[in-house]
Amino acid sequence: MDTFNRMETSQDLRAWLRQMEDEGELVRVKGADRESEIGGIVDIAMRGMGRPAVLFEDIPGYPKGHRVVSNLFTSVRRIALSLGLPGDTSEVDLVRFWRDYMKEAPTIPPKEVNHGALLENTFKGDDINLLSIPTPRWHEGDGGYYMGTGCLVIMQDPDSGWINYGCYRVQVHDRKVASIMISKGKHGDILMRKYHDKGKPCPIAVVVGVHPSLWAVAGIEIPYGKDEFSAAGGLLGQAIRIIKGPVTGLPVPAEAEIAFEGYVHKDDLIMEGPLGEWTGYYAGGQEMRPRIDVQTFWHRNDPVLTGAIPGIPPNDDTFYRGTARAGAVWQELEAAGVPGVTGVWSHEAGGSRMWLTVSIKQMYGGHSKQAGLIASQCHAGAYANRVVVVVDDDIDPANMDKVVWAICTRSDPKDDVEILKGCWSTHLDPMAYGAHHNFNSRMVIDACIPWDRKKDWPATVENSPELEKVVRDKFGAQLPKGW
Numbered sequence: 001m002d003t004f005n006r007m008e009t010s011q012d013l014r015a016w017l018r019q020m021e022d023e024g025e026l027v028r029v030k031g032a033d034r035e036s037e038i039g040g041i042v043d044i045a046m047r048g049m050g051r052p053a054v055l056f057e058d059i060p061g062y063p064k065g066h067r068v069v070s071n072l073f074t075s076v077r078r079i080a081l082s083l084g085l086p087g088d089t090s091e092v093d094l095v096r097f098w099r100d101y102m103k104e105a106p107t108i109p110p111k112e113v114n115h116g117a118l119l120e121n122t123f124k125g126d127d128i129n130l131l132s133i134p135t136p137r138w139h140e141g142d143g144g145y146y147m148g149t150g151c152l153v154i155m156q157d158p159d160s161g162w163i164n165y166g167c168y169r170v171q172v173h174d175r176k177v178a179s180i181m182i183s184k185g186k187h188g189d190i191l192m193r194k195y196h197d198k199g200k201p202c203p204i205a206v207v208v209g210v211h212p213s214l215w216a217v218a219g220i221e222i223p224y225g226k227d228e229f230s231a232a233g234g235l236l237g238q239a240i241r242i243i244k245g246p247v248t249g250l251p252v253p254a255e256a257e258i259a260f261e262g263y264v265h266k267d268d269l270i271m272e273g274p275l276g277e278w279t280g281y282y283a284g285g286q287e288m289r290p291r292i293d294v295q296t297f298w299h300r301n302d303p304v305l306t307g308a309i310p311g312i313p314p315n316d317d318t319f320y321r322g323t324a325r326a327g328a329v330w331q332e333l334e335a336a337g338v339p340g341v342t343g344v345w346s347h348e349a350g351g352s353r354m355w356l357t358v359s360i361k362q363m364y365g366g367h368s369k370q371a372g373l374i375a376s377q378c379h380a381g382a383y384a385n386r387v388v389v390v391v392d393d394d395i396d397p398a399n400m401d402k403v404v405w406a407i408c409t410r411s412d413p414k415d416d417v418e419i420l421k422g423c424w425s426t427h428l429d430p431m432a433y434g435a436h437h438n439f440n441s442r443m444v445i446d447a448c449i450p451w452d453r454k455k456d457w458p459a460t461v462e463n464s465p466e467l468e469k470v471v472r473d474k475f476g477a478q479l480p481k482g483w
């Protein structure tokens with residue numbers, strides 16, 4: 001697969017909706033309300049990965065054209081198609097794609113334009129009404145309505161001018177009031193503190209409803225200082241068209257569905273949350289968080305709000321972030337000098353962070369332990385990880401049956417399990433400890449055939465490649481599709 005020679009993708013969410021419907025990857029649901037029914041259906045949709053995206057229409061109490069789409073990226077096929085890759089791209093090929101993207105780090109600077117569908121409806125002052133959008137309460141226990149889940153939050157470094165965007169949750173409280181929750185140490189948190197330390201309000205723009213591949217960049221760890229729109233341009237293979245917000249000057253995608261800009265003033269806080277989170281718990285609770293003072297509000301005619309809902313994993317972002325994370329861990333292992341890596345998988349049930357499997361072609365004694373310990377601590381793998389498993393290259397790291405088989409038959413717990421304490425975690429992890437609930441412990445399981453027993457290791461019970469080919473060629477037409 002040529003990583004960067006792909007089908008051209010669009011920047012427009014509506015082109016994506018049409019493409020997904022044509023591919024049988026989208027269903028429409030009419031008449032679900034925003035209070036609980038949209039969220040209730042999304043919760044059901046997310047229970048099985050590979051299910052289609054859901055477009056909600058005719059939302060009671062809102063103009064007919066106002067829509068919500070969710071379950072964006074719960075299938076490998078949909079992620080591949082969105083990135084311009086063939087629909088039958090395998091899990092590990094998708095991981096390879098992200099590995100190459102992280103390694104090559106292609107960039108295309110954004111292009112400023114003075115028109116765009118986003119500008120179809122522009123509101124200022126008392127005409128701003130965020131409540132005109134049918135923002136759902138995603139889970140019954142949520143403390144409010146979250147417009148920002150499948151979103152971009154854009155900020156600028158006051159010193160260097162660097163533009164960053166990240167996906168941080170945004171709650172809508174009133175016509176002109178929203179709030180934001182950014183975890184400590186994330187780029188948005190660092191930038192906001194820079195303004196506040198200088199005694200200035202922090203300019204901010206929130207965008208909801210862009211092509212999912214543009215959103216994908218918001219949820220992955222693009223390095224500090226790297227322009228996120230240029231990174232997105234590199235991913236899409238084209239310059240992102242942006243307009244500049246009239247109040248903050250921040251760039252906003254010209255084809256976005258919904259956006260607003262404004263300021264976060266120092267110590268201007270509002271009670272935020274709880275939101276059911278990606279670990280599957282309401283572990284973060286309710287807290288005072290930064291309030292956004294909204295100054296400009298835009299939306300297209302018949303706007304479409306995108307939701308990427310956290311919950312018990314797997315959920316909307318676990319597949320894409322898992323494949324992106326696995327690609328980044330693979331790249332970082334190679335950069336750390338670990339040879340022979342043949343695959344990495346970040347299991348979806350671990351929320352794309354908590355479970356990592358690395359497959360290697362063993363080359364020397366201690367190789368498997370080295371790979372496991374580095375995977376558990378390299379930048380892309382370290383945050384909120386709990387389990388790392390290292391397997392041989394005959395095991396597909398994305399096939400959990402095979403991974404469990406390898407743990408059960410190739411590891412000896414007394415020698416092959418390392419427990420690491422005091423590692424990097426988050427208050428959203430219910431098992432985190434320490435004064436601020438941000439440490440955890442984790443285990444690294446070496447499930448590779450022991451290096452010094454490789455020579456006399458028993459043969460495995462399976463078809464030889466020759467017999468596999470013979471029976472497939474001869475009987476393939478009689479066997480069910482997919483065998």
Ligand SMILES: Cc1cc2nc3c(=O)[nH]c(=O)nc-3n(C[C@H](O)[C@H](O)[C@H](O)COP(=O)(O)O)c2cc1C
Pocket residue numbers: 149150164165166167168169170181182183184185186187188218219220221222308309310317321
């Ligand atoms: C759907 C979704 C929701 C997220 N919500 C939050 C959030 O509320 N707060 C947060 O700090 N990170 C959140 N993240 C993770 C960040 O987007 C991610 O760590 C990203 O790399 C942050 O951007 P940055 O590296 O520029 O700080 C979320 C990610 C996704 C995909």
